[in-house]
Amino acid sequence: MRAYGFKSNGGPEVLEEIQVPTPRPAPGQVLIEVAYAGVNFAEVQHRRGEFGEPDGPGGYDVPGLEVSGTVAALGSGATGPAVGEQVAAYLPAFGGYAEFAVVDTDFVRPVGVLPLAHAAGVPCVYPxxxxxxxxxxxxxxxxxxxxxxxxxxxxxxxxxxxxxxxxxxxxxxxxxxxxxxxxxxxxxxxxxxxxxxxxxxxxxxxxxxxxxxxxxxxxxxxxxxxxxxxxxxxxxxxxxxxxxxxxxxxxxxxxxxxxxxxxxxIGDVARRSPATIGEHLSRALSALASGELPYTPPTVVASSDVVEVHRRHEAGRTHGKTVLAFTGHGAG
Known part of the structure; x- marks a missing residue:
């Protein structure tokens, strides 16, 4: 599958398009076909090395703390979302800048009527x-x-x-x-x-x-x-x-x-009280869908523009939310 990762820490230019195996959901996990991935400053910190050196498959780390998309498969014992359901998810171990991502069901919730592009900016920011x-x-x-x-x-x-x-x-x-x-x-x-x-x-x-x-x-x-x-x-x-x-x-x-x-x-909460993240995510998605919370649509950019997006975030030249479009979803 296509993903965007880095093999060494540094500036935005270390991010590159890579091909990595599509992950398989472990017991209790969900495989999500990613439609959109939210961009957060923590991913800038990840890339710069503030969370350590990259040590993922092939020596690459794939950033990305939040995604929206469609459930593609369930690991054994996974309950909650069904295959084919549209969901949003917080990814405590990163991995969202990719065509597919896996995550424990604690961190996945249905988006309801909220558009997928909007939902991608919810799972990290709103909890x-x-x-x-x-x-x-x-x-x-x-x-x-x-x-x-x-x-x-x-x-x-x-x-x-x-x-x-x-x-x-x-x-x-x-x-x-x-x-x-x-x-x-x-x-x-x-x-x-x-x-x-x-x-x-x-x-x-x-x-x-x-x-x-x-x-x-x-x-x-x-x-x-x-x-x-x-x-x-x-x-x-x-x-x-x-x-x-x-x-x-x-x-x-x-x-x-x-x-x-x-x-x-949020990382400590995810480790020690994952249900709290799921509860806050559910509350946010419901409040946004009902209009209880007003919401400014995110800026949607093609995933191939990830380097420029990181450059703008690092320079403080953004406001509101930016999401990367994957799997054929166009920028707008």
Whole structure:
């Protein structure tokens, strides 16, 4: 089958089209003929080597954390989706940039009436958004929320989920002033340029601060997020886009000023509580199909353009969701 992988870590140019054997579903697994594969920043990190050197079949790793498509075969004992059913799936071990992918049934759910192109951008992004908001972030009705990397897939999903679950106001930060114009489109009350967000947040909240900060950036942004918390506010960390050195929080600052830091990592949840991923995926697909959550259609590109897509993601020149089209599904 056709796939896109890398044999050495590096820039987008290390991705290449390869031919690899079509995988066979093991017991409890599903084989999916991939229609679309979502693109996530974690796949950029995978390619760069932040998760280790490639060690897949033939020395290649195939990125891809989420797909949509049609069930092609079931492993022994697999229950749930039927052969021929259209599904979406989270792939904790990667492998989505390919014509076929295998995954445990815990991470596969029917798409219902949601178009496959839309569904491909759901399985990694939306469980992460639900997890950082409701599990790690303990979102309460009436909370004010600040979301960093607000124009990305997780950020824009989290903004809509927060609103649907009763957040009073939802603010975000973006890397450039040109993206602040996307606030209404992405569901925010306002977007601020990230390097100047502290004063903007204080002004917007009359000095009170925010109840919940979602932070995939790290470094100085994380320190600043702690400084703009309201009493009993929480910062949830779920990434390190800034690639800054790790730091140690001041426990006295947390204790004396009623602050909380929490963490969320979808890979750890997938290992230790796979049912949670399936539950969040089901909830998201249902809410999107019913219209409970508004959804901006993804940007669909041909899978052969994967190098350019990675280049744009790495440079921060995207907003919303991008999906790669496989098995004859054209870009649009």
């Amino acid at each position: 992460t958004a639900y997890g950082v908001l409701t599990e790690a972030g303990r979102l309460h009705e009436g909370d004010t929320v600040l979301i960093h990397a607000a124009a990305g897939g997780v950020g824009s999903a989290a903004a809509r989920i927060a609103r649907a679950r009763g957040a009073a106001r939802v603010f975000g930060t973006v890397g450039s002033a040109t993206k602040t114009q996307l606030a209404a489109e992405l569901g925010y009350d306002a977007l601020f340029v990230r390097e100047d967000f502290e004063d903007a947040v204080r002004e917007a909240t009359a000095g009170r601060g925010v109840d919940l900060v979602l932070d995939p950036v790290g470094g100085p942004v994380r320190h600043a997020g702690l400084r703009v918390l309201a009493p009993f506010g929480r910062v949830v960390t779920y990434g390190d886009l800034g690639r800054d050195a790790d730091w140690t929080a001041d426990v006295w600052d947390l204790w004396k000023n009623n602050k909380t830091i929490a963490g969320y990592n």
